[in-house]
Amino acid sequence: MLLEARNVTRLFGQKAAVDTVSFTIEKPGFIGIIGRSGAGKSTFLRMMNRLTDASSGELLFEGRNILALEGKEKRAWQGQCAMIFQQFNLVPRADVVSNVLHGTLARRGMLPSMFGFWPDDDTLKALAILDRLGIGEQAPKRAEALSGGQQQRVAIARALMQDPKVILADEPIASLDPMNAQVVMDTLRRIHDEDGRLVIANLHTLDTARRYCDRVIGMRDGRVVFDGTPDQLTTGVARDIYGADASFNESATSTSIDRLGTAGDDAYADRMLA
Numbered sequence: 001m002l003l004e005a006r007n008v009t010r011l012f013g014q015k016a017a018v019d020t021v022s023f024t025i026e027k028p029g030f031i032g033i034i035g036r037s038g039a040g041k042s043t044f045l046r047m048m049n050r051l052t053d054a055s056s057g058e059l060l061f062e063g064r065n066i067l068a069l070e071g072k073e074k075r076a077w078q079g080q081c082a083m084i085f086q087q088f089n090l091v092p093r094a095d096v097v098s099n100v101l102h103g104t105l106a107r108r109g110m111l112p113s114m115f116g117f118w119p120d121d122d123t124l125k126a127l128a129i130l131d132r133l134g135i136g137e138q139a140p141k142r143a144e145a146l147s148g149g150q151q152q153r154v155a156i157a158r159a160l161m162q163d164p165k166v167i168l169a170d171e172p173i174a175s176l177d178p179m180n181a182q183v184v185m186d187t188l189r190r191i192h193d194e195d196g197r198l199v200i201a202n203l204h205t206l207d208t209a210r211r212y213c214d215r216v217i218g219m220r221d222g223r224v225v226f227d228g229t230p231d232q233l234t235t236g237v238a239r240d241i242y243g244a245d246a247s248f249n250e251s252a253t254s255t256s257i258d259r260l261g262t263a264g265d266d267a268y269a270d271r272m273l274a
């Protein structure tokens with residue numbers, strides 16, 4: 001068993017933001033968590049990465065309860081579990097390669113970076129990762145000069161610099177236009193396919209989850225209300241997850257990525273192979 005959540009709960013006052021969430025993940029997959037705003041998606045990812053503490057429950061990764069780790073062990077886990085955010089969280093005025101090198105801080109500590117010093121092997125690794133993600137030529141530019149889609153790929157490169165076992169992405173495409181959203185989702189999918197890393201992405205749109213994920217977990221009011229394959233995610237099920245009434249409209253939860261082409265298209269294949 002790779003990951004097992006056992007009654008993971010997070011209370012804020014009286015309210016359970018995450019309420020007795022349980023599921024198991026057998027092997028590295030591309031997992032989407034969907035649900036409307038306030039469903040508890042971010043809180044769950046933040047507990048997994050130990051940015052926030054759980055109130056109760058266990059989260060076993062390879063048999064170890066990562067919710068109970070402290071100090072050095074907790075930091076080591078955070079190094080293995082990289083996080084990608086909606087707003088990229090780059091240092092805007094720093095160059096791209098330095099932003100990627102920040103992914104080594106968990107391992108090396110702050111001191112080298114304070115002097116602008118990075119070991120050569122790390123710099124070469126950062127450049128190779130940027131190349132792999134198709135943005136090698138952006139390396140010397142300031143992060144703020146890049147498009148949103150490029151900035152999110154820099155954030156993914158920074159995550160890869162940690163060589164993480166798990167990549168958590170909290171609404172990674174919510175700030176992007178459909179074209180950039182597609183590039184970023186293709187990139188995350190590639191990292192899963194080629195490296196075999198577990199990717200868990202919070203996604204607020206149904207079409208993206210259907211298109212990219214092997215498995216989808218639906219949350220509503222802190223609880224898991226769906227756990228299945230994209231095929232099983234029918235309109236009726238979606239209506240239940242999003243808690244919408246009869247006026248539920250799928251386009252309200254769509255990023256329009258599908259209109260840009262689908263798997264099987266030549267253009268799509270080109271992007272995947274690029």
Ligand SMILES: Nc1ncnc2c1ncn2[C@@H]1O[C@H](COP(=O)(O)OP(=O)(O)O)[C@@H](O)[C@H]1O
Pocket residue numbers: 012016017018035036037038039040041042043044
């Ligand atoms: N730091 C906090 N303090 C109090 N309530 C919070 C805090 N963070 C999240 N919540 C509440 O927890 C619930 C789940 O929030 P969140 O995990 O951000 O949901 P989602 O990511 O699905 O939109 C919401 O009701 C939210 O208001």
Ligand SMILES: [Mg+2]
Pocket residue numbers: 038041042043170171202
């Ligand atoms: Mg959120």
